[in-house]
Amino acid sequence: MKSIDKVILGGVVVASTIGINYNIASADILSQEIYTTTNRLNMRKGPSTDYTLVGTLDKGVKVKAIEKSSDGKWLKINYNSQNVWVNFAYLQKDKSSNNDIKLDSQYETTANVNMRKGPSTDYTKIIIVPAQTKITPIKSSSDGKWVQINYKNVTGWISAQYIKTVSTTPTEPEKPITGKDYYTTANLNIRDGASTTSSKIGKIPNGTKVSVVDFNSNKTWAKVVYNNKTGWVSAQYLSTKSQEPEQKEDTYWTGTTTQNLNMRKGPSTDYSIIITIPKNSDVKIYETKSGWAKIKYKSYEGYCSASFIK
Template identity: 80%
Template sequence: MKSIDKVILGGVVVASTIGINYNIASADIVSQEIYTTTNRLNMRKGPSTDYTLVGTLDKGVKVKAIEKSSDGKWLKINYNSQNVWVNFAYLQKDKSSNNDIKLDSQYETTANVNMRKGPSTDYTKIIIVPAQTKITPIKSSSDGKWVQINYKNVTGWISAQYIKTVSTTPTPTQPNKVEVGKKYKTTEYVRARKGPGTSYDVATVLPKGTQVVPVEILKSGYWAMFKYNNQYMYVCTDYLEADNQSTTPTEPEKPITGKDYYTTANLNIRDGASTTSSKIGKIPNGTKVSVVDFNSNKTWAKVVYNNKTGWVSAQYLSTKSQEPEQKEDTYWTGTTTQNLNMRKGPSTDYSIIITIPKNSDVKIYETKSGWAKIKYKSYEGHCSASFIK
């Protein structure tokens, strides 16, 4: 009988010939993450119970992950220098290996990473982002395992497991000096917000090199108010640098009282300058209103409409009467998992625009309360997010 060398795995004698190599061209998910077994666990040669049993792991054993199966039910691990497969349901991720992704911060890829159209290996590969590439996450998936980035003018998703923070010099105690009326440009992709702080909602994502002309600088010096696509918003001054292509200061358009403005969206009119103030009416998109006052940071405007005086969000006012400009085309892609109704609004109360066939690719602009705002061919509307992967 031919002899074979043996190794001990989790207390069970198994053949050393169990190693099975699966080539991975570039990193996608769990590689190098540490997991702990939650029960006594069988090890197999492949990702299903149809494969040969090669050993058993005791409860509480730590293992290093290599690859996840396409159905997400099995995990390829390395244990005692052997590559085997175990049932993912009986593993718990080691808390010490969790990533804490900070958006708008700079990171670096630690391996060649596949960029995909969405936050999962189910999505199509777009390009490969080389190792040691500097990137800035735009958004993070709900489970924190994927981040959206822009690389060479291509936007997509990569696994958060393959990025690390970039060592930087200590943050200066003084903010970047920015002046009203001068032209600046963004130093990287950065989030512009609806108010002067990270607690405010994101208004849009500004691409690197976007020109910004501050209308007002907050007292702290860390936030600048500016106008973009006919809306007033805020950007952190740390992400601005002088636009040397235009050295002559220009006077930006400022909110002016006593003149007419036009709404760029359907607006609630309130009895105070806050979203917590009571609603006293609604103003349709494209309506002309007279502005009589602004609050201190110019984020709310006091207007007169239909003999009512109240407050509206200033970012939805424009001096020009026109259709609202199309927002920046920021989206990710998904695929329908069944025939899916597209509706005119985010509810079954809205009428159906078209039925999208199963396995159709759609563009997803946002998801909220279980509904996705999408585009399919030339159609735009809403559909249930549960049936898009």
């Protein structure tokens, strides 16, 4: 099979590019689905036969989809590290391609699942994500069998067979009643009018009790009193029930010191030393940032250089 570069150098006859304004901005994003060519297929610089021909694909070649043109007739693919367009009529979706994973949608884990550094069991385990954890995929592997997620500020890959979709049916927000106490369900802007275009006059933290003194005609905004300020907040973020603080799990992964290592009170050598941890000691790692690790050793908790932990 010839690469794109070889075909171009080989002197393929090309048509002149016509500056047609195709609506690519509204094209469908396909998140790396796999397709197979069903015939010998031309590759072009844009989604039309008016665009320059840059090479050909043989029948049976697997390609990764990037996006579909707005008319659905052309597919943008990545081949030999170049992005080109091919006629969608001569492509067949590969059976191993997983079309179910939707990025930026909410899923839930169905079991305790290992998070790994890459999309394979060959990669190192980072942390265990508990069953019934709400997650949002960032990326999907090319075969659709793994998804990349962020859980408790740790980013890694988990097996897609252990996740399921979560119902996103919206619930009817509570309507504010004048003179009644409510609790905020999110960090909430307080404004001088009942509109997002009104000026902000403060911010109310999540879980704060406020008194509703009035509301607009359709009850989508509530007038509240907070810290001696009277202003308007979005009513959908008010609840009659106090929000209990989330119970944090003791989530960590383990490591071993590669030399005698100073534990400090903060993530810098400017902080005082708590204890010196002997070489080859096991530690619990809760977080890594800017070259420092937040750890626990025996009953001590502090920070040390992450470069000396494996």
